[in-house]
Every structure is written in C-alpha cells, then in structure tokens.
Amino acid sequence: MKRDKVKVLFDELKAKEATVYGWVRTNRAQSQFGFLTINDGSTVLNLQVVYDNTISNFEEISKFRVGMSVKVVGDIILTPDAKQPLEMHAKEVVMLGDCPENYPIQPKRHTPEFLRDNAHLRARTNKFNAVFRIRSVAAMAIHSYFQSNGYLYVHTPLITCADCEGSDQMFKVTTLDMNNLPKADGKVDFSEDLFGKQAFITGSGQLQGETFAMAFSDIYTFGPTFRTENSNTKTHANEFWMIEPEMAFCDLDGLMDIEEDMLKYVIKYVLDNCKAEIDLCDQFIEKGLRAKLEAIVNSKFVRISHHDCIDLLLNSGKKWEFKPSYEDDIAKEHERYITEHFNGPVFITNWPKDIKAWYMKVNPDNKTVAAVDLIVPISGELMGGSQREENLDVLLNRMKELNVDPEPIEWYLDTRRYGGCVHSGFGMGFERLIMYLTGVDNIRDVIPYPRTPKNCEY
C-alpha cells in the first residue's frame, strides 16, 4: 500500500496528489462540504481534509466518527496564509475500521488519571503522541551521540546471580513452581532452578560495562533497569530505562565534559527533529520549555564542589527543612535552590565518601570521592557518575569497610589487575531526561506502560 506520511507532507510542503492512511480526529460536516482532521501518528500535526458532495459517498463521510481509521486520497494544496500550511482536497475517502460512539478518546480534555487508566489508548491524544515521539527521538539522539563518537553499545545482562547490589533492591527471578518450591535444609533449593542458583534482575550494568571499557575504551549501555522500591512518588518507577557510559583513560573533568556535551547534543537533536512536538509541550505542558532548552544548548554548565554547595546553602539566609551538612546528601529543596541560583544545570563534585558507593575514586583528602551529580531545574538529579577507584588495594579496603564481598565479583576486580587505568562513568535515567525534555512532571506519563507498586496492568 502506497502511503504518504503526514510528517513528510508537512516537511516537503509540496502541492501533489497524496494518499494518507490515519485516524479521524474531528469531522465537521456541512450540507455541501465538510472538514476531516486526520492523524497518522507520524507527527502531532493533523492533516486537514476538505471533502465535498462531488464525492459519491459524501453522505457517508459526513457521518464519520472520531477514532475511525480511514484512507484519503486527494490533492495537497499549500495554504501559506492559513493557520495550517497545507490541506488536502479529497477525491476519495474510505472508512477502513469503524469506531463506536462510546470511544473513550474524544476531542476534549481528559484527566491524567483517566488517561493512565486507558494507557493503551492515550498515545492517540496529542499530548502523549508528542511525549512518546520525543522519547523515541531522544533515544535515537543518545545512540547517535555515542556511536558518532566511537563508543561501543554493549548489552549487559539483566539476569544476574551476583548479589553485590544487595538483593533487597532486586527482583528475584525463578522458573520454579512458587507454590511448590523444592527445599533443602528448610530453605529453597535453588540448585533445581534454571541457573542452578538464585537469580535476580539487576539494577545496573556498570560493573560489566567497566570490563568492556577495558577492551573498547569507550562504551555505553542503554536498556531497562529494575528497582523494587515500594515508593509512590512522581519520579519513581519499578521499571525504567537507563544509559550507563563508561570511559577508560577519562578522569572526573573529562567525565563532566562528556556529560555536558552529550546533554547539549541530545537537546539540540530533539529541538531539530521534534519541532511540532516541542511546540505542543511548550504550549500545554511547560510554558517556556523551548526557550529553556535552547538556553541550555548555548550555556556553560556550572561546576561546584559539594563543600562549596553547602557553603552556598548555609549562607543563603534561607530556612531549610533539612539543614545542609558537609557530611550529608543534598535534599530536593537544596537542589532546587542551587539550580535556581545558577539558573541552569549544575555539576556538584567531590562528595563525602561515606554517602557514596564503594567503587568511587577516593580523593587525596581521604574524605571525599571523585563523584559528580548533574542536577537540573525541576527534574533534579539527571546524571550521577564518578571516576572509578582503579587502585586494587584501595578498592579492596573500601569494599571491606562497606561490607561488599569481593568473591562474587573477582572478575570485576580483574579490571584492576590486568592493565587497569584511570576510568570514569555515569548513569542517566532515561525517564528523567524525557521529563526534562517535555516538562511532564510525573514519570507515569513518560513511560508507555508504567510499572509502579500495585500497578502492573497491560
């Protein structure tokens, strides 16, 4: 079937005959003629189709309902003085799939809750059409950035038996009959499970990623990630996608350069490839979104140490719910103040080592680690990374201090035994990025079918 995509028609702006397949968004029929708006999902822009009573099935068309799938053939006419730059004058309009009057997605405002309860239909609304297109294009931007810079895309495994993250935070996976588990010594006998031992789904591919950075220098992962948190906030989901780049021969400054460069690239790519979608988000979700994103592309991100951040917060004269502390994490209210203060993304570096992970490079002060969080207005933390501790002895000591068993990850420690080097990496939650790019403030509304506690429909 020859199909002209509505996006291509808008991109080309060419008067020609076209054949479009899509779904009816509105139908306004008068006695002699009528207007259909058709969306085919290739863009949020609708094709306006003018039909008149010279078409043999005019009466039938004038009764077409919202949601029907149709084929329209006609002439594309450029209308430079109208709101829409083009319209179609129909020669043929055929219904392909019917849609009843009680179709839930009518051309009116629906509440977010109603649309979450109809997640399988909400992509047919303008808002979600725009959000999921931006999500798709942003994913492409990420691949494009890393591949054009020579990075290797590595698919790290999701199923793991290495319990090094603490199994409390990981889903257990099994092929055993859970109603009839085999037992040995009163405990589940996982030797009968598919892998011969207990297995989990992992929350990170970093450790495997590091082993590949020691072969390819620059690698990235991009895949789904799972957390068991029983948390019902606007920024938590139990299943989400994450990007984890890892670079050999790269220190903390180099890491920040890459994070900044990548974010600007992705934003620019989305601005260039999702014009109509960003406009829609700007108009209906976050006023000023486009200006915010354009400003980022041309800005220089601030880099400030955790210590100096605390100074700034303490000297702000503000009343804080959580008192800023040189030994502690930075609360949401602090993040907000800092990004507002600097009016843009901020790298916070050199965090107190006691609140950070065991694999991070210990600084010469022996109090802080070479970690960096990138915080942005509204979304908060967008990326978290660090230089990794490449010294095996220091690393083993840190593991001991923090009760991390080296035995299941001897393979990981080999990266420090065989040609180790200064290296760094970061993780970026993909949904956080999409929230930042669209202005959507609830993670449930940037994931096609979100999984949150007590919510695993579709």
Place this chain on the structure above:
Amino acid sequence: MKRDKVKVLFDELKAKEATVYGWVRTNRAQSQFGFLTINDGSTVLNLQVVYDNTISNFEEISKFRVGMSVKVVGDIILTPDAKQPLEMHAKEVVMLGDCPENYPIQPKRHTPEFLRDNAHLRARTNKFNAVFRIRSVAAMAIHSYFQSNGYLYVHTPLITCADCEGSDQMFKVTTLDMNNLPKADGKVDFSEDLFGKQAFITGSGQLQGETFAMAFSDIYTFGPTFRTENSNTKTHANEFWMIEPEMAFCDLDGLMDIEEDMLKYVIKYVLDNCKAEIDLCDQFIEKGLRAKLEAIVNSKFVRISHHDCIDLLLNSGKKWEFKPSYEDDIAKEHERYITEHFNGPVFITNWPKDIKAWYMKVNPDNKTVAAVDLIVPISGELMGGSQREENLDVLLNRMKELNVDPEPIEWYLDTRRYGGCVHSGFGMGFERLIMYLTGVDNIRDVIPYPRTPKNCEY
C-alpha cells in the same frame, strides 16, 4: 586527557603528532629499538609503535608486557608500501597500568570454551573485539533504519502480569522472601507482592506494540527478551535481544518488503562501518563472509508459499529425516535445503494455521494464515512475522479454539474495536542477526555475558 583514537588515525591517514591510550598486544624489543602493538578498542586494527633508545626509559619499555595499559605520544608516519598503512614513531611511552605475566589473554589461539570461562576478558581478543563492534554497529543500523523511515521506538514493558503467553515459558519475578512466602488457602499470597499479583518477565512486546501502531502507524521495539527453555543448543539463550516492528495499514506483501529492505540496509551499514571487523570475521570465522553479505544487498529475496516449499522438498529426491508435510513445520534440514536451493534468503509464506499463533490473519482458504518466516543460509529462521487478524469476531473465535483467555487482554482487543485496520509485524532475534553478520555459529559467542541453563556467571 586528549586522546587520539586508533580508528580515527586509520580513517584519516594523516601524518601528524598523536597521543594514544590503549593496551599492549605485543612487544618485540631488540637492543636499539623495538615494536609495540597497541589496541585501544576503537577498531580491531592495532597501532604499530616503533620506539628506540633515544627515549629515556627505553630499557623499561622493552620489558612492557602484554595487557599493560599505556600512553604513547609520537608522530604518525604513513607507510603506504607496508602491510599497515601507518605506524607511530614514539617520543614518549608510559605505563599506566601493570599486567602480570600470568595474564590469561596471551597472543596465541585460545579455545572458545576457555574464552567463555573468561568472558570478562575475551573482548580483549581480536575475534570478540570484532564481533562486539559489529553487534554495536548493527544495533545502530537498526535504529537508523527505522528512525529514518519515521518509525516510533517504543519501550514496551518487560514486567507483566498478563499471563497470555503461558507462564511456563516466562520467568516469574517477585519481591517476596522466597524462603518465607506468605500463604493464603495453601497457595502463595501474591497480594503481598509488589504489584499485588503474580508477575512475570515477558517474552514479547508485540501486543503492546500493536496498541502503539494504532496511534503512530509505524513502531518498533528493541529490547531484551527472556525465555525459560531448558535447552542447550547453539542457537538458544535464556536472555537475548529482539526487534519487533509493527505497521498499521500494512499487509503481508508490505511486511516482506520492509523485512527485505531493512535487512539489506543493516548489512550495507555494517559493511560500510565495520570494514576491518568484517575482514577479520571473513578471514578467521567464515570464509567468504564479505562476498555472502555483499551478494545479499544486491539480491531479490525469493518468496514462496509453505505449500510450494513442501512440493519442492517432496520432489527433491532427497531422503529426509523428518518427512515434509503440508500440515507441519519445516525442519532444520528442510530450511538448509531451501536456502541452498535458492542460494540466499527465502520468505516462506502462508503457513498452516494450526501450527501458528492465534493473532495471525486467517486466509480466505481458512486453512492457512498470512504468516511469513524469513530463512537464511546457516542461521535458519531470522525473522518471523504475520499480518494480524484485524477482524474482532474471527480473532475471538481463534482465541477460543486455542484456549486463549480474552479477559486479561481486553485492552489489546480494543485495537480491533476502535479504528482497527489491516496491520502486520515481525520479530527478529538480534543474536541470530549477529551470527549471520559475523559467521559465529554459537549464540554464546555473540552475547557479552550469555545466560543459558546452569550458566549465569558475571
């Protein structure tokens, strides 16, 4: 740290000063000078570094061991008459990370089993360096193909509570303490689990993908997939990646056009972007690989019905282990014969409905469905797809016949209620593709960290 990548040096072929970070692959030292080969993973090609005793630490360099990480600074000299088109004349060579003599990856032939047992180090060998680079570039090719054709990349959920595939083939996931499961009426009480009911990891995103195709017309998924098969063949893994495109307003012929176009695009993209890697696979893994792939790009794929295939097999005069049957699947030996007979990829269409899935479009003969498998030499089935049954009544009848409960997937059936249309989709196992592109004959050797029964290391 300013880094010149070896790939860029080979691509540019420019005489200039360069700074390269990488790992020692070989070191041949003589009394006055020596040769280091350095690999930085940006390409399988090694940089040959010539050093001599004008460098202050010459003695030290001449003892550098395989596997050490180093920094080399020097002049790139073009050597058009030599085997390698360029080499570096070193001015500075510094060890960054030591590597002991017992480093497992020495410049010699290792068995596949040895390398599987050292999966965290095998990417440092030429073969795996090439295979995983091709894997990465092929992934990019897939995204590039679909995005440049206006498809939406959709992240369908992995965790699901809809048991419609048959839970036997799905991993169960839980946050419950498996040694102390809550019970109600003698069965596990999943109401206490994170999602309030029993959850699985899915083996396909097709159903959710179809709902998105009804909003965006053309969509694709690309993500990890899980099967619990307790099967130890060369082509089965319990975790692998899959691509599942789904197109509205597309029939079986259109589907084959897309499959063929996509495969040729991906092959061409890999040939263009992985020259050295394909050469290496051609030389060491599958002789004639490059010629095979180049031939595909310029071929026209054969399209033949299942019925005509059986005719062909029965009339071949061959003795078959499995007798070809008009009602049955096609065995490996048959696939091999067919691809050899046509000397290339073959689409087999219109399969007996009794051996295919419930969602496939029933043909007017009421005996076959509009399904298509693409089979290729060596790898066998590379893609499987079908036109989907868009008629709700026919679909519900098929579900009844095949004992598929409609209740948990009413949302899916809505795609047939609200503006349904002719649509089609296919699935492609990404590892099968990589095996085809590299000539590697064991799926364990195209996955960074493979998961197979009793094997879940790293």
